[in-house]
Amino acid sequence: QSDDEEAAQIWVDQYNQDVQGVYFDYVSADWTYNTNITDHNSQLANEKAAESAAFDNQKAIEANNWDWPNFQNESLKREFSKIADMGYAALSDEDFNNMTKLNSNMTTIYSTATVCNKPGDTNGTCYPLDPDLEEVMSSSRDWDELVWAWEGWRNESGRKMPDTYEQFAELLNKAAVINGYADNGEYWRSWYESADFRQICENLWLELKPLYQQLHAYVRSKLRDIYSGHTFPGTGHIPAHILGNMWAQSWLALEQEMRPYPNKTGLDVTDELIKQGYNNTGLFLLAEDFFVSLGMDPMVDNFWENSMIEKPTDGREVVCHASAWDFYNGIDFRIKQCTRVNTEWLITTHHEMGHIEYFMEYKHQPVQFRDGANPGFHEAIGDVIALSVSTPNHMESIGLLPEGADDPEVDMNFLMSEALKKIAFIPFGYLIDQWRWDLFGEEFDRNNYNGAWWDVRCRYQGISPPVTRSASGDFDAGAKYHVPANTPYIRYFVSYVLQYQFHKAMCDAANYVGPYHRCDVYKSNEAGDLLRAMMETGASRPWPEILEQMTGSRNMTAQPLIDYFQPLMDWLIEENADETLGWDETGCPVGSIV
Ligand SMILES: CC(=O)N[C@@H](CC(=O)O)C(=O)NC[C@H](CC1(C(=O)N[C@@H](Cc2ccc(O)cc2)C(=O)O)CCCC1)C(=O)O
Numbered sequence: 001q002s003d004d005e006e007a008a009q010i011w012v013d014q015y016n017q018d019v020q021g022v023y024f025d026y027v028s029a030d031w032t033y034n035t036n037i038t039d040h041n042s043q044l045a046n047e048k049a050a051e052s053a054a055f056d057n058q059k060a061i062e063a064n065n066w067d068w069p070n071f072q073n074e075s076l077k078r079e080f081s082k083i084a085d086m087g088y089a090a091l092s093d094e095d096f097n098n099m100t101k102l103n104s105n106m107t108t109i110y111s112t113a114t115v116c117n118k119p120g121d122t123n124g125t126c127y128p129l130d131p132d133l134e135e136v137m138s139s140s141r142d143w144d145e146l147v148w149a150w151e152g153w154r155n156e157s158g159r160k161m162p163d164t165y166e167q168f169a170e171l172l173n174k175a176a177v178i179n180g181y182a183d184n185g186e187y188w189r190s191w192y193e194s195a196d197f198r199q200i201c202e203n204l205w206l207e208l209k210p211l212y213q214q215l216h217a218y219v220r221s222k223l224r225d226i227y228s229g230h231t232f233p234g235t236g237h238i239p240a241h242i243l244g245n246m247w248a249q250s251w252l253a254l255e256q257e258m259r260p261y262p263n264k265t266g267l268d269v270t271d272e273l274i275k276q277g278y279n280n281t282g283l284f285l286l287a288e289d290f291f292v293s294l295g296m297d298p299m300v301d302n303f304w305e306n307s308m309i310e311k312p313t314d315g316r317e318v319v320c321h322a323s324a325w326d327f328y329n330g331i332d333f334r335i336k337q338c339t340r341v342n343t344e345w346l347i348t349t350h351h352e353m354g355h356i357e358y359f360m361e362y363k364h365q366p367v368q369f370r371d372g373a374n375p376g377f378h379e380a381i382g383d384v385i386a387l388s389v390s391t392p393n394h395m396e397s398i399g400l401l402p403e404g405a406d407d408p409e410v411d412m413n414f415l416m417s418e419a420l421k422k423i424a425f426i427p428f429g430y431l432i433d434q435w436r437w438d439l440f441g442e443e444f445d446r447n448n449y450n451g452a453w454w455d456v457r458c459r460y461q462g463i464s465p466p467v468t469r470s471a472s473g474d475f476d477a478g479a480k481y482h483v484p485a486n487t488p489y490i491r492y493f494v495s496y497v498l499q500y501q502f503h504k505a506m507c508d509a510a511n512y513v514g515p516y517h518r519c520d521v522y523k524s525n526e527a528g529d530l531l532r533a534m535m536e537t538g539a540s541r542p543w544p545e546i547l548e549q550m551t552g553s554r555n556m557t558a559q560p561l562i563d564y565f566q567p568l569m570d571w572l573i574e575e576n577a578d579e580t581l582g583w584d585e586t587g588c589p590v591g592s593i594v
């Protein structure tokens with residue numbers, strides 16, 4: 001490398017020393033706000049965000065004094081290109097402070113909203129989303145009670161945000177344009193380093209749509225029986241509030257009603273967890289044990305000391321939405337979640353710990369490479385481990401399922417429960433950023449924020465609102481955490497494809513023989529080595545290279561996911577022989593959006 005590059009290497013080494021302290025301060029203040037929502041803590045976090053942005057801005061200017069696009073050293077060039085791409089730090093101090101204030105205003109609305117006047121209540125109790133409204137959405141089978149929770153939550157959270165969101169989006173776009181992108185959507189897509197990323201995602205969705213349509217037709221038919229007193233839209237859409245989840249993004253809560261072989265065991269181990277006296281920490285220890293069995297590190301001491309693993313009972317308001325935190329000092333890693341002892345939280349704890357293990361595997365990397373190879377990689381780590389943990393065999397081996405998991409009918413029940421979580425999610429994972437990218441791209445304006453939202457919800461998910469919604473007055477996208485929190489979402493769609501590619505590669509490395517849905521890589525050194533070799537590279541090289549190193553393919557492909565669910569697909573095609581597949585894909589039922 002030229003002497004210019006040698007000098008640049010010295011500069012970037014100093015950068016890597018300085019940036020860790022700046023990011024540590026910002027993350028620490030953000031953690032304090034998230035685990036104790038007060039105006040004071042929000043103000044402090046916003047100030048630290050501004051200091052961090054000022055640092056990023058300054059370093060981007062310094063980095064651009066070098067001719068880094070012509071560096072010979074690929075890694076050094078990649079590091080400089082990331083430092084130079086400063087994101088929202090490009091905004092003026094005033095715009096940046098305004099943006100963080102708008103963001104925390106919406107996050108506070110979302111995290112503190114409650115819904116009152118529950119049917120049958122006489123004491124005027126008001127209920128938060130987590131755990132109360134989510135509990136209603138998953139366990140109630142009372143149409144009107146479900147409407148109360150579904151509509152109430154949207155009116156108390158999203159409906160208070162659209163004007164704030166409009167200003168917020170303008171600032172995100174302003175930063176993107178300063179950095180040379182057409183809009184914030186193009187900036188977000190740039191992290192995937194693929195010119196035709198939108199087309200790649202659309203093609204993956206089209207490959208997966210037949211599987212989703214089969215599941216949708218089967219579930220719709222069963223729900224018509226359960227709610228026989230209510231009419232479903234003639235267009236084939238399923239009312240959004242009866243799918244067992246506030247956003248209809250997972251239908252796992254319907255597992256018992258949807259079970260192919262009802263007289264055989266399902267895969268809900270909640271009762272067993274409680275019977276065996278599991279507490280929240282016990283779920284974390286189960287997850288840690290699996291990662292350690294693959295050769296990864298156990299949770300560090302300060303993880304146990306500083307994490308927030310359950311909702312505080314001291315009256316503090318917290319952001320309950322689960323998250324995993326890297327403090328960028330190579331020492332401090334934490335999880336914040338309002339854990340409850342049940343099957344869903346067992347899986348979620350694996351998901352969050354997957355982030356922590358990735359943080360720890362790449363902590364030696366320069367700071368700009370301490371990220372997923374692309375954001376979908378980060379979301380796939382915990383989930384790919386959960387694919388092994390969820391198998392009947394594994395659940396039996398850790399004593400959470402009775403003997404006899406080796407039964408083909410139990411197998412089909414297992415595949416159905418996985419499909420209710422994973423296949424049901426696919427269109428949802430896809431549509432959120434379709435809507436946001438189009439909003440940033442000004443494909444629709446403030447008067448149709450909610451109309452455009454329900455257009456993608458009806459077209460991709462084949463669901464419709466159970467009560468009339470207003471195209472401009474309501475803002476139902478804001479009722480989903482990631483929109484006010486400004487967390488991009490296509491990463492989950494990408495993860496749901498990648499995790500089956502990872503799972504196949506790890507099972508092959510472990511010399512597993514048999515159907516992939518029964519594969520459990522617990523304690524496999526070969527599978528662990530393969531996954532860890534991928535994780536420790538962080539974002540140091542383009543993700544197609546890293547994917548090829550692990551799976552032999554440079555591309556995302558839906559084939560492993562389709563192969564995994566093939567036995568269920570065959571069963572569903574049989575079951576749906578007399579069903580009309582699909583729904584009117586031109587939009588929502590007439591009159592549902594006004
Ligand atoms: C500091 C920070 O923010 N860190 C990032 C991680 C990082 O970027 O390093 C982070 O912790 N993000 C939070 C987010 C939380 C969850 C989530 O939001 N999930 C999606 C979609 C989904 C659903 C089911 C599933 O199995 C997998 C995904 C949803 O619930 O809609 C909620 C429980 C599961 C994951 C997360 O962990 O991804």
Ligand SMILES: [Zn+2]
Pocket residue numbers: 351355378379
């Ligand atoms: Zn995640």
